[in-house]
Amino acid sequence: MKVLVVRGGWDGHRPVEATEMFLPFLTANGYQVTVSATTAVYADPAVMVATDLIVQCVTMSEIDRAEVAGLRAAVAAGTGFTGWHGGIADSFRASSDYLQLVGGQFATHPSKEPGACGGDETDNFLRHRVDLTALGREHPITAGLDDFELTTEQYWVLHDDLCDVLATTTHPVRPWHPWHRPIVSPAVWTRQWGSGRIVVTTPGHSLDVLANPNVRTVIERGMLWATRTASAS
Template sequence: MSHRRALVVRGGWDGHHPVEATELFLPFLRDNGFDVRVSESNEVYADADEMAATDLVLQCVTMSEISREALAGLRTAVANGTGLAGWHGGIADSYRASSDYLQLVGGQFATHPGRHPDERPGTEEDNYLPYRVEITGLGRTHEITAGLDDFDLDTEQYWVLTDDLNDVLATTTHPVQPYHPWHRPIVSPAVWTRAWGAGRVFVATPGHTPDVLREPSVRTIIERGLLWASRTVSE
C-alpha cells in the first residue's frame, strides 16, 4: 500500500502544549497509513521538495513568526494539494503579523471572553466558560461532523474573525454579558473547512489543553478533519 506523508509542525507558545497535544494524534495518523515527520520549526515549509511530497500538514504553532519564504512555501503547497489542518491557537492564532497566512486559513482568533471579573482566580481559567458547540445544517451532512450532536465544553471559547469562503460545520455563540462591551450575541465559527486551490484546510477552534482534545466529540472531529484534509493520493 502506498503510504501518505504527514508533516507535524509544532512550537510557539508553550501554553497550548504543542508537543503533548500533537503526540495525541500521531498514533492515529500512523494507524491510518501515514508516514509521519515532526518538525519543531516552520522553516520546513520553505523546502519545496519536502512540501511537494507531503499530503497533510498538521500545524500546532501558536503566535510565533513565519518567514516570507516559509509562508510562500506553505501557501504554494496547499494550493497544489497538500492538506492543512489544526486546532485552536495552533492554527487560528498563528503568525498574527501575516495577512497572507490569515487569508489561507480563513479565520483569526480575536479574543476569548472571560468570566465575571469577580469570578476570576488570576489564572488561565479566567477565560474558561461553559459553552455549546452547535453543528450547522451543513455539518449534519459533512463527513467530518455527520452523526455528531451539539456538545458542551468548559474551556476557552474562541471569538474568530473570518470570511465567507469558509464552509462552517459548527458554531458557538458568545452571549451578551453586562461586563462585556458588545450588545448582541455573536455567532462565531467553531469548526470549518476551506478550499484553497487543489488543497483543503480544516480548522477546529476547541483544543486549549490536551484534556479538551481528549473530549470525545472534539477528538472525533479532529481525527476526521485530518483525514478529510489530506491529499488522497501522493503525486
C-alpha cells in the first residue's frame, strides 16, 4: 500500500511535526510512505494512480485547477483521502471544487469571554465535548470509543448532507456571542466520493491534541478505513 503525505501551508499547525507523529503507525501497518511539501503532486497522474491513501495537512494556502482536478479524480477512482483540523477542513478556501470534495469548511472557532482573552492562541481554547452519533457508535473508525472532552479550538463547520457524521460538538449560547441557540457542528465525518473514501477529523490544532488517545485513535483508524484496499472490500 502506498500513502502520500502532503504537508505545508500555515506553520501554526506545525504540519511537519504533526504528520511525523503518524509516520511510524503507517510504516508499521505496511504502508510505503512518500512525503510531499507541495500540492503540485496532485497534478501528476502517474503518482496519483499508484496512491492508495492521501494524508493531507495543508492549512489555508492555494491550489491550482489542475491540482484539485487531479485530487478529485484520484479520490473518485478509489484513493482514500484523510486529515485533521485546518489541514483538511480549512484548506484552499478559494477552491469551490475542493470544498465540495471535502464537504465541510471551517468557519470559526469561538473565543473565551473577552475579559479573559490575552491576545494569544489560547483565547480560542475552550473546554468542549465531542459526542459520538448513533452511526459513530457502530462505525469501525469510532466504535468502542466514548464521548470525550478536549480543551482546544472548537471548530464551527459549514457542511452538507453527503457527510456521514460520526461525532459532533455543540457550541453553546454565551452572552458575548451573537447566536441565540446552540449550534451543532460535525467533529468527525466520512464521505463517499466515487469509489473513494474521505475521513475528516476536526480536532488537531496542536501536537498535544493529536496525542490525545481518542483523537489519535480516530485519525489512525480513519487512515486504515479510507485506504483504497479497504474501500474495495
